[in-house]
Amino acid sequence: MTDFVRWTKQQDIAVITIDNPPVNALSPGVPEGIVAAVAEAESDRSVKALVLIGAGKSFIAGADIKEFVKLTSGQRRGDIGILAHLLKIEDSPKPVVVAIQGNALGGGLEVAQACHYRVAASDARLGQPEVNLGIIPGAGGTQRLPRLVGVERAIEMCTTGRPVGATEAAQLGLIDRVVAGDLLAGAVAFAREVAGKPIRKTRERSDRLGTPEQNAPIFAAARENARKKYRNQICQMAAIDAIEAATRLPFDKGCQEERRLFDHCLYSEQSKAQIHVFFAEREVSKIPDIPKEMPLLAVDRMAIVGAGTMGGGIAMVCANAGVPVALKDTDPAALDRGLATIEKNYAMSVKRGRFTREYVDERLKLIKTTLSYDDFASADMVIEAVFETMPLKKQVFAELDRVMKKGAILASNTSTLNIDEIAATTSRPESVIGMHFFSPANVMRLLEIVRGRRTSKEVIATCLQLARRLGKVGVLVGNCRGFVGNRMFLPYIREAQFLVEEGAAPEAVDQALVDWGMAMGPLAVGDLGGLDVSYRIRKEYRHLEKPGARQPFVEDRLVEMGRLGQKTGAGWYKYDAERRASSDPEISGLLRKWAAESGLAQRQISAEEIVEREIYSLVNEGARILEEGYALRAGDIDTIYVNGYGFPAYRGGPMWYADTVGPKKVYERISAFHRQHGMLWEPAPLLEELATSGGTFANFQRAAAQATD
Ligand code: ZOZ
Ligand code: NAD
Numbered sequence: 001m002t003d004f005v006r007w008t009k010q011q012d013i014a015v016i017t018i019d020n021p022p023v024n025a026l027s028p029g030v031p032e033g034i035v036a037a038v039a040e041a042e043s044d045r046s047v048k049a050l051v052l053i054g055a056g057k058s059f060i061a062g063a064d065i066k067e068f069v070k071l072t073s074g075q076r077r078g079d080i081g082i083l084a085h086l087l088k089i090e091d092s093p094k095p096v097v098v099a100i101q102g103n104a105l106g107g108g109l110e111v112a113q114a115c116h117y118r119v120a121a122s123d124a125r126l127g128q129p130e131v132n133l134g135i136i137p138g139a140g141g142t143q144r145l146p147r148l149v150g151v152e153r154a155i156e157m158c159t160t161g162r163p164v165g166a167t168e169a170a171q172l173g174l175i176d177r178v179v180a181g182d183l184l185a186g187a188v189a190f191a192r193e194v195a196g197k198p199i200r201k202t203r204e205r206s207d208r209l210g211t212p213e214q215n216a217p218i219f220a221a222a223r224e225n226a227r228k229k230y231r232n233q234i235c236q237m238a239a240i241d242a243i244e245a246a247t248r249l250p251f252d253k254g255c256q257e258e259r260r261l262f263d264h265c266l267y268s269e270q271s272k273a274q275i276h277v278f279f280a281e282r283e284v285s286k287i288p289d290i291p292k293e294m295p296l297l298a299v300d301r302m303a304i305v306g307a308g309t310m311g312g313g314i315a316m317v318c319a320n321a322g323v324p325v326a327l328k329d330t331d332p333a334a335l336d337r338g339l340a341t342i343e344k345n346y347a348m349s350v351k352r353g354r355f356t357r358e359y360v361d362e363r364l365k366l367i368k369t370t371l372s373y374d375d376f377a378s379a380d381m382v383i384e385a386v387f388e389t390m391p392l393k394k395q396v397f398a399e400l401d402r403v404m405k406k407g408a409i410l411a412s413n414t415s416t417l418n419i420d421e422i423a424a425t426t427s428r429p430e431s432v433i434g435m436h437f438f439s440p441a442n443v444m445r446l447l448e449i450v451r452g453r454r455t456s457k458e459v460i461a462t463c464l465q466l467a468r469r470l471g472k473v474g475v476l477v478g479n480c481r482g483f484v485g486n487r488m489f490l491p492y493i494r495e496a497q498f499l500v501e502e503g504a505a506p507e508a509v510d511q512a513l514v515d516w517g518m519a520m521g522p523l524a525v526g527d528l529g530g531l532d533v534s535y536r537i538r539k540e541y542r543h544l545e546k547p548g549a550r551q552p553f554v555e556d557r558l559v560e561m562g563r564l565g566q567k568t569g570a571g572w573y574k575y576d577a578e579r580r581a582s583s584d585p586e587i588s589g590l591l592r593k594w595a596a597e598s599g600l601a602q603r604q605i606s607a608e609e610i611v612e613r614e615i616y617s618l619v620n621e622g623a624r625i626l627e628e629g630y631a632l633r634a635g636d637i638d639t640i641y642v643n644g645y646g647f648p649a650y651r652g653g654p655m656w657y658a659d660t661v662g663p664k665k666v667y668e669r670i671s672a673f674h675r676q677h678g679m680l681w682e683p684a685p686l687l688e689e690l691a692t693s694g695g696t697f698a699n700f701q702r703a704a705a706q707a708t709d
Contacts, residue, residue: 005033007041012048013191014041015184023061024054026107030064031085034111038092048195050092051187052115053099059124062106065133065275072267082107082139083255086114090201095194099187100124100175105163110137113144113202118175119190120166121183126174127163131235133278134271134650138262142242143203143254149174150208151215151247155222158239159230173208203251215247232517233650235265269660273652276698277642280635280653284475285464287632294461297409303379304328305396307338307369310413311385313441316342319363320442321470326368326375335369342367345442373403381409381466383435390417394425401426409459411435415486416537419452419479429454433463436483437472438644439529446644447472448483473643478630481541485640487625488654491617491680493534496522497552498677499610500591503602506572507583512607513614519646522614523572524581526555527565531572535559549680554594616670618654623684626655626700634659634697655697658687667691 004020004027016037018024034052041047054060063080070076089096089111098104098112100120105127112118112126120126128137128145136142137158146154149172157164169175179186210218219240226236238261245257265271286292302318304311307329315338318325329335346360355363368375376382382404384396393412400410410432412422423432434450447470449463460476467474477484499509500523510521526534535556545551558571565571566579573581595602622637631637638653651657658666667687674681690696 002029002033004030005037007037010188013188014047014050016052017055019055025061025064027064031082035085035088049095049191051097051191058102059100059104060108061103062108090114097191099183101183106130107139110139110141119177119179119187120175122166124166125163126169128158129161131161134235134274135265136239136262142258143246146243146246147202147205151210152218154243159236209247219244238265270650274649276652276656277649280639284636284639290457290461297462299380299466301379303376303382306385307335312338312342315367316442317470319366324366326370328370339369376403383411385413393422397422397425419450423452430456433459445473447474449474449476450479475636475640480630484631485644488618488621491621493522495613495617497555501554504605512610516611517648527571530565531559532564619658620684622654623686627686659696659698663690
């Protein structure tokens with residue numbers, strides 16, 4: 001036994017408890033501790049069967065991911081070696097019953113599969129989420145899981161990473177019983193039922209492995225699906241290969257093949273990037289000047305001003321988290337439209353099987369629409385989502401200052417306006433903060449939390465915690481124009497327009513980026529959100545552009561022709577009634593005509609150049625943001641891009657990607673673009689510094705506190 005594992009007796013049943021907070025990961029000492037406890041319990045003649053359980057709310061969240069980082073960075077040698085420990089558990093002559101509450105993920109589920117019986121509480125979630133880290137199960141999961149649930153479901157679980165709940169796990173044969181009431185008592189009772197019965201070893205089973213004839217079409221379909229759905233990624237294919245090995249090879253040889261494929265994935269750039277994304281996403285809530293113990297404000301009731309696209313979406317987010325919300329608009333028709341959209345979105349979720357009708361009815365009861373501020377006085381927090389103009393925001397905040405109770409949080413969902421200027425219209429700037437949701441708010445995981453100059457630490461800490469409660473990844477950013485995400489996105493979409501103006505077809509620009517891994521191309525994104533949005537921003541902020549800087553012109557002309565994107569049936573592409581895009585010959589004609597008129601030389605532009613100019617435009621602006629302190633860490637920028645802008649997690653985010661290419665090489669390319677295309681490509685000073693010093697964005701630390709304006 002080790003510090004992490006202890007065992008006690010309940011008469012004839014040994015209870016082994018794994019206690020490695022916060023998530024009972026299989027850190028060094030944990031697998032060894034389990035094996036030692038099993039051995040001791042086995043040798044106690046009064047023990048008839050063993051129960052293995054996790055301390056706290058959960059079973060085991062998997063291997064200790066920090067150990068993977070040590071392995072790939074060379075800080076640790078050798079093997080994590082969980083597999084051999086699991087064989088010892090499985091070889092126990094006395095039945096081992098695993099009792100699962102909370103999460104049994106990755107190596108945690110592999111431990112459970114090696115035990116002889118599995119029982120679970122109704123809240124249990126069982127999964128092989130390794131693909132989210134760019135790897136595959138590495139402790140026999142690809143070999144034992146198909147033996148328990150069949151090949152098809154094993155492929156699904158190992159390639160999507162999605163966990164199953166206890167009821168489904170019982171239907172699949174993954175667990176033997178769902179325990180109602182006290183889990184440990186149920187598991188001990190179950191252990192007594194199976195004590196003395198012959199041992200069943202998962203690895204010796206083959207009844208669910210199927211025949212080659214049955215399996216061939218399953219593997220062919222899975223590979224076809226993986227090629228389409230997980231473009232460029234290696235781990236899903238590796239998981240399928242490993243499961244196929246389970247159907248063709250004896251267990252021990254299958255495990256060797258799994259191990260080979262596991263190592264291939266673990267040491268890949270993709271896995272390193274995804275593991276970075278995992279830790280970066282958890283790092284964002286750690287703010288250097290805000291202690292973990294900061295007291296939080298209670299947020300039990302919310303209010304929203306503006307029932308448009310964003311207000312309605314945010315109301316759904318609150319209701320989904322069980323928080324009652326008052327949704328106000330000044331226009332009764334807008335309020336009706338807002339509620340109708342909310343109902344339509346929920347109906348769609350019911351149709352797709354995401355929510356039940358009863359669940360949705362309960363959520364709808366939490367949303368109260370109103371034309372007055374009557375319900376606002378009792379709210380702990382308000383989120384303003386009215387039109388994007390400063391005079392209106394100021395007027396609304398002055399009203400909120402009057403109606404909201406003392407200490408309530410006053411948040412704005414503005415995407416471009418200065419939070420400090422808004423805060424200055426209130427008597428309590430310390431309570432004012434930006435909560436920048438992304439559209440559609442009920443779907444997108446990202447939430448930029450904008451820190452004003454005077455925002456209090458309690459308010460910031462509360463909003464970071466609230467983000468988690470609302471199912472969002474909240475990233476604290478400074479108060480600069482466009483904050484972090486949109487400030488970087490602006491040069492990215494501008495560069496896409498320049499590429500088109502120099503001769504690249506819109507389809508070629510979008511396709512190059514989609515092939516590289518972006519969820520959508522930049523021009524298709526423009527069509528989706530409406531080309532008029534960035535048009536208005538360009539016009540409003542033109543006076544801030546450096547004199548003489550190159551300006552894109554084609555998109556402005558499209559807007560002026562009424563081609564606003566999907567909503568008008570035409571933008572960069574044309575759209576049918578179902579909003580399916582196709583190339584528009586009119587666009588290619590217009591582009592040729594405008595190019596001739598403007599005298600801009602046209603040329604073939606390679607996919608490589610498209611990707612470099614697009615991605616490096618993100619990196620260059622990201623470097624400025626980091627240096628200026630509007631983002632606390634490079635990983636925060638990566639988290640924003642992976643969660644809000646469709647940046648591929650397997651490339652780690654723009655700043656991580658730049659580190660993998662090498663800041664020096666990125667700097668040289670950007671310098672070449674600077675010479676060729678002018679001042680907009682001036683390299684960021686931080687990039688130049690890293691290129692010279694050999695440093696990386698990941699290791700860059702700012703001494704000063706976060707910038708706020
Ligand atoms: O934390 C959530 C989660 O999803 N964790 C990761 C689950 C996962 O991906 N498991 C698979 C790991 S890979 C694996 O197991 C491979 C395998 O087959 C083993 C084979 C080895 C073969 C070796 C051959 C060389 C979870 C859902 C569990 C909990 O979510 P919460 O929102 O409640 O909490 P978080 O996410 O804020 O986490 C709390 C703290 O725990 C840290 N953490 C979580 N899972 C970890 C982990 N640290 C190490 N390893 C894990 N598996 C997390 O970073 C956070 O730390 P702090 O410092 O930020 O508080
Ligand atoms: P919208 O036009 O869909 O909705 C605005 C709503 O505010 C309308 O229903 C309008 O009737 C209402 N309204 C106007 N004045 C009001 C007042 N004084 N009191 C109460 N209601 C009032 O706009 P939207 O797209 O939801 O944007 C709202 C805010 O969210 C803006 O600040 C915008 O920049 C920001 N935002 C929008 C997006 C997006 O993609 N749409 C994304 C992030 C942030």
